[in-house]
Structure formats: structure tokens, C-alpha cells
Amino acid sequence: MKKIAIIFTMMLFVFGEELQVIESLKVPYQLGDDAITTFKGLKTPKSIILIIADGTGIGQYTLSYYANNNFAPSRFDHVGLVVTHPDDGLKKVTDSASSGTAMATGAKTYNGAISVDKEGNAIKTAMEIAKEFNYSTGVIATSTVTHATPASFIAHIDSRSKEGEIARQMARSNTDLIFGGGEKYWTDDVISILNEHNGQLIREIDAPYDPSKRVVGLFDHGALNPHTEERNPTTTQMAKRALDIFDRKAKGFFLMIEESQIDWGGHSNNADYIRGEMESLNNLVNMCLNYQEKHKDVLVVLTSDHECGGVSIHDAENGNLDVRYTSDYHSANFVPIFATGPGAEFFDAMIDNTTIGKQLIKYIKND
Numbered sequence: 312m313k314k315i316a317i318i319f320t321m322m323l324f325v326f327g328e329e330l331q332v333i334e335s336l337k338v339p340y341q342l343g344d345d346a347i348t349t350f351k352g353l354k355t356p357k358s359i360i361l362i363i364a365d366g367t368g369i370g371q372y373t374l375s376y377y378a379n380n381n382f383a384p385s386r387f388d389h390v391g392l393v394v395t396h397p398d399d400g401l402k403k404v405t406d407s408a409s410s411g412t413a414m415a416t417g418a419k420t421y422n423g424a425i426s427v428d429k430e431g432n433a434i435k436t437a438m439e440i441a442k443e444f445n446y447s448t449g450v451i452a453t454s455t456v457t458h459a460t461p462a463s464f465i466a467h468i469d470s471r472s473k474e475g476e477i478a479r480q481m482a483r484s485n486t487d488l489i490f491g492g493g494e495k496y497w498t499d500d501v502i503s504i505l506n507e508h509n510g511q512l513i514r515e516i517d518a519p520y521d522p523s524k525r526v527v528g529l530f531d532h533g534a535l536n537p538h539t540e541e542r543n544p545t546t547t548q549m550a551k552r553a554l555d556i557f558d559r560k561a562k563g564f565f566l567m568i569e570e571s572q573i574d575w576g577g578h579s580n581n582a583d584y585i586r587g588e589m590e591s592l593n594n595l596v597n598m599c600l601n602y603q604e605k606h607k608d609v610l611v612v613l614t615s616d617h618e619c620g621g622v623s624i625h626d627a628e629n630g631n632l633d634v635r636y637t638s639d640y641h642s643a644n645f646v647p648i649f650a651t652g653p654g655a656e657f658f659d660a661m662i663d664n665t666t667i668g669k670q671l672i673k674y675i676k677n678d
């Protein structure tokens with residue numbers, strides 16, 4: 312009898328309950344930019360570091376707060392909340408492509424879309440605009456570099472699954488630096504395209520290269536190892552090398568760094584995976600904020616594309632954590648945004664994910 316009661320209770324956690332929503336609310340309501348109090352005298356940053364913790368909501372941050380010996384996000388001095396739904400019929404739950412596009416371009420699109428609208432038209436990204444304004448640009452990921460989040464900043468394609476074509480577009484792009492995994496998608500013909508477009512390939516994080524050319528660093532066949540399985544290079548090592556490179560340029564930079572695998576810990580309902588990836592995020596955030604302390608004109612923003620797993624934290628025996636999940640997929644839960652540096656106070660707000668993209672583009676254009 313007790314066993315049946317436990318199973319029944321567990322089913323409630325797993326399956327949830329259907330809530331009827333009135334017809335007029337079924338298409339998600341989008342927060343407008345007019346919802347934000349206009350800040351007077353916002354400073355424009357010289358450079359921007361955007362950290363995207365994929366699949367990381369309040370549950371993952373809470374897990375990290377109690378299970379890791381450090382909580383780097385508390386060093387940010389501005390905090391807000393982000394609404395993440397796609398423009399995809401009645402759906403409230405986004406994927407990384409749609410939400411990545413929102414942050415990269417300021418526009419909402421359907422799940423699976425990489426910086427294209429519903430008709431398949433390319434939407435210009437903040438990274439492309441930054442290039443027009445002579446910034447150095449870069450993306451870093453611990454997944455394949457052609458995965459949805461980094462792809463959204465560089466490529467334009469109707470489906471995130473076309474990673475071979477995304478590699479081709481990245482090779483042809485003018486992005487100065489691309490670091491991460493996924494060498495399997497960079498076939499010989501793609502590398503030829505890269506070489507023809509003033510680029511070069513490195514396979515070791517500290518490999519010497521020609522600084523007058525674009526650089527693509529591919530450090531694994533597929534995704535990089537999880538943080539707890541000796542990721543090499545670490546997320547922080549990749550970010551540090553990028554900052555060392557950009558530091559030598561007079562003009563500012565726009566760098567997007569994705570801690571990609573927190574999301575995969577959520578998908579696999581694996582608390583230890585989440586804990587490890589959040590530890591990697593702590594190291595990354597600490598390094599970026601230490602850099603910001605010495606370069607006060609840099610804006611550092613940390614946010615997520617969506618939550619994953621519906622993670623919540625409860626007490627277990629002996630001070631351990633009871634980590635529970637409502638799903639093995641993304642949830643529609645709001646995610647936090649943290650910021651420090653010139654223009655950071657803009658993010659002291661509840662905003663739509665497209666507002667992040669729009670504001671970063673404003674900063675890049677200095678208008």
C-alpha cells in the first residue's frame with residue numbers, strides 16, 4: 312500500500328496537471344520594450360562579454376549555491392528576469408535556436424530557427440553589426456561550435472540540425488574567433504573555405520597562429536568533455552585566450568561565451584552533471600569579472616536561453632540536496648539575467664529575451 316502511495320506521489324511530480332488557459336491568453340503575451348523604465352544617462356560600454364548559461368534557471372543556480380563552494384553570480388551588481396518563449400504558435404517553451412536568435416538579433420522566431428524569420432529571411436545579428444562597426448567578434452562554446460546557441464550569432468538557416476551547412480557559413484563569415492568542439496563538421500572542403508576567407512584552424516588552445524587572420528579553434532571531434540571529466544581546454548581557458556587576443560586591439564570587442572552543457576545535465580536529470588557545469592560557470596564568471604575590474608569599460612552580462620528539467624531543490628538526509636525534476640526537456644520558467652559594467656543597470660528589469668538583443672545592438676551602434 313505504501314509503495315503504491317509513493318508511486319502515485321511520484322507520478323504527480325512527473326506528470327503535473329493540465330491548466331485550462333482562456334482563449335485570448337493562448338498565444339503568449341510578449342512584454343514590450345515600453346514595459347521598461349527608461350534609464351537616463353546609460354553609459355555605452357566599449358566592449359561586451361555575453362555569457363549564456365544554456366538551460367540554466369533558478370533551480371540550477373540554487374543547486375550551485377548549495378553544492379558548490381563558490382557562487383560567482385553574486386558578484387554582479389545588477390539582476391533581472393527574462394521571459395523566454397518563442398514565436399511558435401501557442402508554445403511557451405523555447406529551444407536554444409529560437410532563444411539564441413532572440414538574444415543575437417532582437418527578434419522572436421520559431422523553435423529550431425537560426426537567425427531567420429518565419430519566411431526564412433536572414434535577420435542580421437549583433438555580431439554581424441559589431442563587425443560593421445569594426446569591433447572584434449568571437450563565439451565560444453563547450454558543445455560543437457555549430458550548435459544552436461553559437462550558430463545563432465553567426466549563421467542563418469531554417470533548421471539548427473544542419474550543422475554541416477552552419478560550419479560552411481561560419482567558415483565564410485567575418486567572425487574573428489570561434490572556439491569550441493565539433494571538428495567533425497569541419498570537413499576538408501569547409502577548411503578550404505575558411506582558408507580562402509582569411510581564416511586558419513588551430514587544434515590546441517595555446518597553439519601559435521597568425522594574429523592578422525581569423526581563427527577557428529576546434530578542440531574535439533564532437534562536444535568538449537564535461538567539466539568533471541577533464542575538459543581540455545576548460546571554458547575559462549578558451550575565454551581567457553580570446554580576451555588576451557582582443558585586448559591587443561584598440562577598438563572594442565563583442566564576445567559570446569556559452570557554457571553549453573548545463574542544459575545537458577538538465578536533459579539527463581543528472582544533478583552531478585549540473586553541479587560540475589555550474590562549477591565551470593563559476594570559474595568563467597570569476598575570470599570575466601576579474602577582467603572587468605581591470606577594464607571598467609567592459610559590460611559583462613550573464614543570462615540563459617531557457618531553463619531545462621524544471622529543476623527544484625529540496626532537503627535530503629544529512630544536509631544533502633534532494634534535486635527534483637519535472638521534465639527531461641526545457642521549461643517555460645523565467646530565467647535570471649546578471650550584469651556589471653557600463654549600461655548594466657538597463658538589466659535591472661523584467662524583460663523579454665528579444666530586449667537583450669535589441670539593447671546589445673544599441674550599445675554596439677552607440678545610439
Ligand SMILES: [Zn+2]
Pocket residue numbers: 366407574575578619641
Ligand atoms: Zn536543451
